[in-house]
Amino acid sequence: MSEVLTTDMDRDALNNDGFRLSVISSTAVLLEQFSAVYDNYPSYLEIFSPIKCQCGKLPVNNYPESLQKQIQRLVNNITEGMETQRKPLVMQKKKPPPLKMFEPKIEEVFDDRKKRKGGSKEINEKQKLVHKYKKEMKGAIREIRKDSYMIAQVQFQEQQEKYASFFLLTLTVLLLLSMGYKIKWL
Template identity: 35%
Template sequence: MPEDDPFFITDGFRASVLVTAVETLQGYINTYDNLSSFPEIFLPILGLLREISEQKNMPNALRDKFKDVAELLKLKVDEHLALRRPLRMRKQKPVPIRLLNPKFEENYIKGRDYDPDRARAEERKLKRQVKREAKGAARELRKDNYFLLEVKDKERALMQKARAEKYGKTKAFLQEQEHAFKSGQLGKGRKRSR
């Protein structure tokens, strides 16, 4: 329908829009009634509902609908406000700092474990031993890697030396051939003029 259609200014259309709005609002109230911020969201709407229901030209059925939704909203808001507790400081005693009396050994030996709990001392000893063994294993692996690298480097150097020798021999042979060709010993080269 076009915007300037006379249907949009009729009382029936206006009433149907109000009914739809109030029923949608009622659905929102029922959906969001478990939110802790419910009163802050819906209290401003309560005043509008009461204003609209007090209009003079409002049909009685629509006025009753508005009043029912306003009462439902007021009831839910009151329930939420009744369940709220004011914030207050807790009165609790501060937890005291645990004090340990130092224990001094007469004949202290560095490295010895003086823990009275034997199981805990044994566990610490085993952990130290595992750590020491892991360090030793890592050290051995590093040594093996260094040794393997040295062997590979030696092999690589020998291969490069052999390759350089072969290259040198081949180059010398080719230079000899070139010299022989230029001097006329191999046929088609130019002959020396004497």
């Protein structure tokens, strides 16, 4: 700003009361227009309450009558805008309907190899027995696998215990030999 206002005459022009009053008048006009634009916004109270507070601090008694009326009109507009009731937030009375989505229709493919109901009663009975036999066989094989796995685990544990006792005996013999003891084997 110092570059723009290089002369003393320009600085004196900005320091006079006429310039200050014109700036206040222009500001009041702009604030009235903003108040009219933002009148329907829910945040009107939060935006314009600090402006109303600052307008109350102005030394209006020292201003010309036209500027006093302009500032009073601005304060009245802001006060009227603040008096409008706000609607509180409430939950919806019912659930919103879900959006319609495009989901593909999936139809099951018919496979007649699995289910053959045709034939006589004897054939159907025989097929049921074969199916039951296969099912039981699979269950028996599963049980045999479980049993053999458990037997293998038990045998492995017994072998580990045997090796552990043998290892402990060997370690003891080596320790005694290293200490200078003589061992007689039976």
